[in-house]
Amino acid sequence: MDQKTRFDAAFSAQLDALRAEGNYRWFANLERHAGDFPRATRRHAGGQGDVTVWCSNDYLGMGQHPAVAEAMKAAIDSCGAGAGGTRNISGTNVHHVELERELADLHGKEAALLFTSGYVSNWATLSTLGARLPGCVILSDALNHASMIEGVRHSRAEKRIWKHNDLADLERQLASIEPGRPKLIAFESVYSMDGDIAPIREICDLADRYGAMTYLDEVHAVGLYGPRGGGVAEREGLMDRITVIEGTLGKAFGVVGGYIAASAAVCDFVRSFASGFIFTTSLPPAVAAGACVSIRHLKESDAERLAQRRAVALLRARLDRLGIPHLPNPSHIVPVMVKDPVKCKLLSDILLDEHGIYVQPINYPTVPKGTERLRFTPSPLHSEADIDRLASALHGLWSQCALARAAA
Numbered sequence: 001m002d003q004k005t006r007f008d009a010a011f012s013a014q015l016d017a018l019r020a021e022g023n024y025r026w027f028a029n030l031e032r033h034a035g036d037f038p039r040a041t042r043r044h045a046g047g048q049g050d051v052t053v054w055c056s057n058d059y060l061g062m063g064q065h066p067a068v069a070e071a072m073k074a075a076i077d078s079c080g081a082g083a084g085g086t087r088n089i090s091g092t093n094v095h096h097v098e099l100e101r102e103l104a105d106l107h108g109k110e111a112a113l114l115f116t117s118g119y120v121s122n123w124a125t126l127s128t129l130g131a132r133l134p135g136c137v138i139l140s141d142a143l144n145h146a147s148m149i150e151g152v153r154h155s156r157a158e159k160r161i162w163k164h165n166d167l168a169d170l171e172r173q174l175a176s177i178e179p180g181r182p183k184l185i186a187f188e189s190v191y192s193m194d195g196d197i198a199p200i201r202e203i204c205d206l207a208d209r210y211g212a213m214t215y216l217d218e219v220h221a222v223g224l225y226g227p228r229g230g231g232v233a234e235r236e237g238l239m240d241r242i243t244v245i246e247g248t249l250g251k252a253f254g255v256v257g258g259y260i261a262a263s264a265a266v267c268d269f270v271r272s273f274a275s276g277f278i279f280t281t282s283l284p285p286a287v288a289a290g291a292c293v294s295i296r297h298l299k300e301s302d303a304e305r306l307a308q309r310r311a312v313a314l315l316r317a318r319l320d321r322l323g324i325p326h327l328p329n330p331s332h333i334v335p336v337m338v339k340d341p342v343k344c345k346l347l348s349d350i351l352l353d354e355h356g357i358y359v360q361p362i363n364y365p366t367v368p369k370g371t372e373r374l375r376f377t378p379s380p381l382h383s384e385a386d387i388d389r390l391a392s393a394l395h396g397l398w399s400q401c402a403l404a405r406a407a408a
């Protein structure tokens with residue numbers, strides 16, 4: 001064997017192990033239909049067919065909103081395709097500046113800072129804060145997103161993981177840290193896989209008592225919660241108690257990009273020291289322009305949020321009637337629990353191939369082994385007929401695969 005073959009064999013062996021566990025990832029090749037959310041054409045080896053997408057993080061269909069698309073087209077016509085540089089070297093466009101103002105306003109903060117994705121915003125901000133505050137300890141919720149975990153790891157700051165949403169454990173750990181050391185509590189509002197929501201107020205109370213900063217990932221909440229779509233902290237009147245609010249432009253706002261909103265000093269600090277902010281080409285101006293329109297729209301309009309809530313309630317009611325087990329939670333995320341990676345994949349394949357229903361199976365390592373699930377995200381644009389079709393397909397599959405029903 002030559003070198004290349006030897007390396008490829010090593011890679012293939014690990015991929016085979018992944019396949020054997022049922023955890024190998026297959027991507028559905030979709031062509032989304034502008035103006036017809038949640039419909040898409042799926043292309044596959046055997047041909048192509050139309051599907052209803054049930055697992056998009058474009059939670060409100062804003063990625064296809066005519067005003068958003070128009071703003072993007074207009075910005076391409078006026079500014080061209082790319083930003084042309086890093087923020088420091090010719091890549092700061094009027095649309096970036098305007099968007100940062102819009103985001104600071106959304107969260108009631110002095111400033112905001114854009115990144116190329118939510119992942120990068122978490123990674124860059126946490127790693128910079130943790131690395132540059134001498135003696136800093138980061139207290140990280142056990143279910144934090146990979147981007148936060150990587151940021152904390154990269155900071156090389158001391159890390160304490162507290163049990164998910166467990167105030168007693170958080171307090172115990174805060175109390176055990178020398179009082180003079182800088183502390184940062186990092187957590188999320190809506191957790192994406194279980195759809196549960198953190199006790200933000202109580203965490204802020206603990207932060208006050210122990211003199212800690214707070215870092216809140218509102219990626220699955222911005223656009224969706226609060227009267228202006230500022231997230232769960234807005235809904236609960238807590239935005240001013242959070243040191244750093246982090247969000248994405250790629251989920252409910254329907255475009256792409258990430259950001260933090262915080263004090264002018266924090267944003268300036270991250271702007272000045274974060275490698276993941278400094279050394280990368282800024283977002284295309286058209287992306288910033290589209291995001292700006294999307295945020296403004298959701299600041300004014302509650303219609304999408306209300307219709308989404310109705311769709312979520314309707315799907316839950318249908319599942320309950322049929323005894324299809326799903327995690328109860330106070331959010332817009334409906335995790336249907338299959339608890340087996342192979343069956344989870346099989347169900348998703350049958351839904352796709354026989355019912356034109358696309359939901360990606362969620363397996364390890366995204367969720368713990370034994371909690372494999374289908375994660376449904378009903379949107380304002382899923383009709384009652386879509387929901388009925390989904391529920392009846394699941395009903396049939398639950399019998400066909402001899403899966404356990406929930407007590408009625």
Ligand SMILES: *Cc1c(COP(=O)(O)O)cnc(C)c1O
Pocket residue numbers: 117118119120122145147188192217219220248249250251257258
């Ligand atoms: C998706 C996600 C991110 C990353 O946001 P992107 O804009 O998609 O990079 C960050 N945090 C959480 C909790 C997420 O689910």
